[in-house]
Amino acid sequence: MTATRRAVIAGSVAVTLAAPRLARAAAGAVVVIGAGFGGATAARYLKRLDPAVDVTLVEREASIVTCPFSNAVLGGYETLQGITRSLGGLKAAGVKVVRGEASAIDLQARRVRLADGSRIAYDRLVVSPGIDLNFAGVAGYSEAAAAQMPHAWKAGAQTMLLRQQLEAMPDGGTFIVVPPANPFRCPPGPYERVSLVASYFKAKKPKSKILVLDAKDNFSKQGLFQAAWEAEFPGMIDWIAGKDGGKVESVDPAAMTVKCGFGSQKGDVVNIIPPQRAGAIAQSAALAGDNGWCPVDPMTFASTKATNVHVIGDASIAGAMPKSGSSANAQGKVAAGAILASLAGKPAPTPALNNICYSLVTPDYGISVTDVYQVTKDKGITTTPNAGGLSVRTPTDLGERKLEAAFARGWYRNISADSWG
Ligand SMILES: Cc1cc2nc3c(=O)[nH]c(=O)nc-3n(C[C@H](O)[C@H](O)[C@H](O)COP(=O)(O)OP(=O)(O)OC[C@H]3O[C@@H](n4cnc5c(N)ncnc54)[C@H](O)[C@@H]3O)c2cc1C
Numbered sequence: 270m271t272a273t274r275r276a277v278i279a280g281s282v283a284v285t286l287a288a289p290r291l292a293r294a295a296a297g298a299v300v301v302i303g304a305g306f307g308g309a310t311a312a313r314y315l316k317r318l319d320p321a322v323d324v325t326l327v328e329r330e331a332s333i334v335t336c337p338f339s340n341a342v343l344g345g346y347e348t349l350q351g352i353t354r355s356l357g358g359l360k361a362a363g364v365k366v367v368r369g370e371a372s373a374i375d376l377q378a379r380r381v382r383l384a385d386g387s388r389i390a391y392d393r394l395v396v397s398p399g400i401d402l403n404f405a406g407v408a409g410y411s412e413a414a415a416a417q418m419p420h421a422w423k424a425g426a427q428t429m430l431l432r433q434q435l436e437a438m439p440d441g442g443t444f445i446v447v448p449p450a451n452p453f454r455c456p457p458g459p460y461e462r463v464s465l466v467a468s469y470f471k472a473k474k475p476k477s478k479i480l481v482l483d484a485k486d487n488f489s490k491q492g493l494f495q496a497a498w499e500a501e502f503p504g505m506i507d508w509i510a511g512k513d514g515g516k517v518e519s520v521d522p523a524a525m526t527v528k529c530g531f532g533s534q535k536g537d538v539v540n541i542i543p544p545q546r547a548g549a550i551a552q553s554a555a556l557a558g559d560n561g562w563c564p565v566d567p568m569t570f571a572s573t574k575a576t577n578v579h580v581i582g583d584a585s586i587a588g589a590m591p592k593s594g595s596s597a598n599a600q601g602k603v604a605a606g607a608i609l610a611s612l613a614g615k616p617a618p619t620p621a622l623n624n625i626c627y628s629l630v631t632p633d634y635g636i637s638v639t640d641v642y643q644v645t646k647d648k649g650i651t652t653t654p655n656a657g658g659l660s661v662r663t664p665t666d667l668g669e670r671k672l673e674a675a676f677a678r679g680w681y682r683n684i685s686a687d688s689w690g
Pocket residue numbers: 302303304305306307308327328329330333335336337338339340369370371372397398399400421422423454455458548549550581582583584592593594595596597625626627628
């Protein structure tokens with residue numbers, strides 16, 4: 270490995286960057302919006318690859334409650350504190366962390382305005398604001414209605430509310446889960462949620478039922494999830510595809526009912542996961558297209574709508590990559606490498622990307638999907654044939670599933686350390 274070619278490896282995430290030589294790199298000011306998986310990684314790797322670069326990270330929250338493992342909180346297997354990451358590691362790495370709301374981007378003057386009126390100038394900007402929930406995308410649902418029918422699709426208070434509702438639910442009650450159409454944050458997430466809540470019900474409320482009313486006709490790791498549901502929770506989970514009437518037309522939070530293709534269904538606890546789009550700052554800065562997501566150059570994650578701006582993570586349109594913490598972390602490194610190269614007046618390195626998504630069915634039963642991606646200017650980010658894959662459908666014994674559950678926890682520890690330090 271030479272000084273200009275580094276392999277940056279984070280757990281299962283491997284991204285190859287050609288970073289400029291440190292001594293020769295042109296220093297510059299980079300502002301990053303959002304300290305989630307994407308933004309934190311970009312900020313940390315910018316400082317790591319070139320300590321001379323001035324990196325300012327703007328984040329509205331004091332610390333980050335991660336969505337990965339928030340489904341384990343719903344099942345009672347993890348605490349909110351256990352999935353909260355401090356921003357102290359970023360500060361220790363030399364990143365200037367500013368707590369605040371980025372309220373506008375002046376693309377001409379290259380300045381980010383904060384809600385308190387202050388302004389931060391940049392040479393390059395990284396936008397990683399995650400998602401906004403489109404409450405209006407489900408008739409009858411609203412931000413206020415999330416107090417009755419939580420979404421819990423941003424981890425924190427909503428996670429705890431849904432957990433409390435599940436704990437208060439009587440044995441024999443019905444939990445309704447309404448996943449959205451594609452694309453959305455964490456394609457296997459709703460089904461991991463169903464699994465870990467079923468695991469909780471099996472132990473504490475075995476007469477309970479889970480009804481999944483899906484907008485889609487198929488879902489991520491479907492065969493693995495459904496085989497596991499049959500084996501672990503026989504008769505407890507009913508998944509209804511969109512084509513079979515599962516698509517929800519409207520909800521009534523006061524009555525705790527959900528109207529789908531076969532009438533009105535009443536739940537004791539109802540989890541609505543509304544459609545999503547790139548975070549608000551990406552919309553207001555006109556970085557997003559009509560579909561709500563931000564188009565980027567797949568080689569660098571540079572916005573195709575604004576110069577000197579990179580969009581990474583869930584907010585970006587990243588071809589075959591799913592909207593995941595793994596993807597956002599990998600994209601943060603690609604953006605960091607591309608920015609340093611451009612500040613040094615060099616061509617951007619060629620990225621190599623992969624993604625792995627673990628899901629827990631029970632605390633001791635893990636499954637995964639992994640993909641390796643090819644990146645070309647004309648075809649964008651595409652899945653490499655015959656690379657990656659799913660956990661075996663029929664394991665020889667459950668020891669393999671137990672091992673994958675341990676890998677999932679290892680992945681979380683590694684990617685947390687790699688993103689936040
Ligand atoms: C239930 C669930 C389970 C999941 N499990 C997994 C998993 O097992 N593995 C996996 O890889 N992924 C998982 N994910 C997906 C993962 O959480 C996201 O893909 C990931 O967080 C995306 O990173 P990001 O940087 O794009 O956005 P985020 O991590 O959401 O970070 C965005 C940050 O920007 C901040 N922000 C936004 N706008 C502003 C602004 N204007 N000013 C200041 N700050 C702002 C926000 O406060 C936030 O901290 C899961 C998601 C869910 C919902």
